[in-house]
Amino acid sequence: MILYDYVLSASCYKVRLMAALLGVRLEVKAVNFHPARDHKSAEMLRLNPQGTLPVLVDGDLVLTQSANMLRHLARQNAPQWLGEASGQIDPWLDFAGELNASLGMARLHDVLGFDADIVQVRRDGIRQLRKMEAHLAEQRFAGMGFLAGVAPTIADIACFPNTALAPDGGVSLDPYPSIRLWMRAIRSVPGFVEMPGIHRLHELAPAPERSR
Amino acid sequence: MTPEVANHWYPVGMCSGIHGAQATQLLGQSITLGKTGGQFWVRDAGGKALPVIERFGHLWTSPGQPNRDLFTIPEAETPGRRLVDCGSVRVKCSPLRAVENFLDIAHFPFVHTDILGAEPHTEVERYDVDIREEVDEVWATKVKFFQPQAAKSAEGGITTEYMYRVPAPTCAVLYKTCPPRPGEWDVITLFVQPLTEELCEVWPWMALYDDDTPMADLVSFQQMIFMQDRSILENQIPRKLPLDPGMEVPTQADLTSIAYRRWLKRTGYTYGAQVVAA
Numbered sequence: 001m002i003l004y005d006y007v008l009s010a011s012c013y014k015v016r017l018m019a020a021l022l023g024v025r026l027e028v029k030a031v032n033f034h035p036a037r038d039h040k041s042a043e044m045l046r047l048n049p050q051g052t053l054p055v056l057v058d059g060d061l062v063l064t065q066s067a068n069m070l071r072h073l074a075r076q077n078a079p080q081w082l083g084e085a086s087g088q089i090d091p092w093l094d095f096a097g098e099l100n101a102s103l104g105m106a107r108l109h110d111v112l113g114f115d116a117d118i119v120q121v122r123r124d125g126i127r128q129l130r131k132m133e134a135h136l137a138e139q140r141f142a143g144m145g146f147l148a149g150v151a152p153t154i155a156d157i158a159c160f161p162n163t164a165l166a167p168d169g170g171v172s173l174d175p176y177p178s179i180r181l182w183m184r185a186i187r188s189v190p191g192f193v194e195m196p197g198i199h200r201l202h203e204l205a206p207a208p209e210r211s212r
Numbered sequence: 213m214t215p216e217v218a219n220h221w222y223p224v225g226m227c228s229g230i231h232g233a234q235a236t237q238l239l240g241q242s243i244t245l246g247k248t249g250g251q252f253w254v255r256d257a258g259g260k261a262l263p264v265i266e267r268f269g270h271l272w273t274s275p276g277q278p279n280r281d282l283f284t285i286p287e288a289e290t291p292g293r294r295l296v297d298c299g300s301v302r303v304k305c306s307p308l309r310a311v312e313n314f315l316d317i318a319h320f321p322f323v324h325t326d327i328l329g330a331e332p333h334t335e336v337e338r339y340d341v342d343i344r345e346e347v348d349e350v351w352a353t354k355v356k357f358f359q360p361q362a363a364k365s366a367e368g369g370i371t372t373e374y375m376y377r378v379p380a381p382t383c384a385v386l387y388k389t390c391p392p393r394p395g396e397w398d399v400i401t402l403f404v405q406p407l408t409e410e411l412c413e414v415w416p417w418m419a420l421y422d423d424d425t426p427m428a429d430l431v432s433f434q435q436m437i438f439m440q441d442r443s444i445l446e447n448q449i450p451r452k453l454p455l456d457p458g459m460e461v462p463t464q465a466d467l468t469s470i471a472y473r474r475w476l477k478r479t480g481y482t483y484g485a486q487v488v489a490a
Binding site: 006007008029030031032034035036038110111112113167168170196197200 | 226228229297298299300301302304325413426427428429431432435436437438439440442443446
């Protein structure tokens with residue numbers, strides 16, 4: 001399976017993370033998105049006329065939407081990641097798209113100088129974070145640590161990157177304790193890989209011994 | 213703006229990325245730049261033409277009257293090198309903090325884990341630092357560090373040797389062991405464009421001996437490393453770089469940083485600096 005990838009893209013990271021958690025080896029081909037804009041090159045447009053990244057190629061199958069890539073990887077390797085009912089998963093995949101348009105755009109604005117209505121996209125992102133915080137708090141009260149149950153699903157992987165990278169776009173995660181616990185839970189899933197701006201979970205140091 | 217700050221050359225764009233007119237900032241002032249009839253130009257907010265130099269793939273200008281040419285990097289001009297335009301990353305930090313971070317080795321195992329450093333190999337051995345009066349530059353030499361994946365062309369861990377050079381207050385050049393060509397140095401630079409005292413556009417650039425790695429991978433590697441630094445840089449306190457010893461306690465590993473701060477203070481370069489002792 002070949003992933004056309006940009007190392008700083010939150011959407012590309014979703015696919016790298018899902019594959020790592022499932023133990024699937026991807027052949028990663030770096031695309032010079034910034035500064036060369038090679039995702040709009042003739043070669044890339046032949047593969048994906050929309051000119052977006054990531055692109056996942058599996059034999060004859062070419063996928064250009066990250067949500068479909070997550071579904072594809074899970075379906076083929078570990079269907080439990082698809083959750084118990086698509087009705088619980090699909091709204092969060094759509095929500096991940098909204099996060100990409102708000103927090104994701106704020107990040108592209110702040111880091112790479114993209115044009116954006118920065119006040120508006122940050123405001124949208126904060127509204128979405130508050131919605132996610134409320135949902136994750138309810139989940140915890142019901143004994144569930146993830147968006148759609150007790151175990152992580154593709155919904156969590158889809159929403160995680162742009163949420164965790166919110167500070168890159170000038171949006172603080174300090175006000176959201178449930179989101180922070182949820183991020184910690186995702187980072188502790190075996191096989192987790194980081195990306196620039198998202199650190200791996202360091203082992204907690206043992207408590208210092210008390211002197212008598 | 214004092215002459216000590218204004219009279220330097222600053223990077224304001226990547227030559228291959230400049231087409232029509234575009235607006236940016238330099239030292240808190242609005243400027244416009246562009247390319248007309250094959251010629252690059254920069255103007256200040258009042259429309260006055262500023263001097264330009266095209267070098268290292270970037271466009272340089274100065275709001276003052278620089279009393280010397282922009283520095284050169286002779287090593288980067290030897291034939292056979294790949295010149296790598298890395299674009300820019302914007303960081304909410306003092307331009308001096310961005311340079312100082314680039315000069316620091318001790319953070320490698322913790323911020324660039326398993327790439328430029330790894331526990332337990334955290335010790336920074338003693339190295340040499342001096343302010344070279346004759347060229348007015350800061351140099352650190354004989355820097356050695358164990359690195360799991362020193363460069364895109366490196367396979368497996370190696371002890372990498374470095375030299376650091378600060379040829380201008382917001383620019384740093386790193387000379388690094390070149391895995392495919394022992395005896396030569398890879399050149400990796402950090403050109404910082406101070407937008408304001410607490411916001412900068414950072415333009416990394418490289419001149420490497422590496423004929424095999426695709427360009428996109430070279431750029432990705434550099435951007436990955438720099439973005440790992442970004443969140444750290446944006447959270448450093450105080451926001452401006454203190455030039456006087458006070459609230460920060462340096463260790464032996466910080467020799468380069470100490471020399472850099474001393475040099476800035478001595479030359480009166482205070483943009484992005486905290487001058488009053490905390």
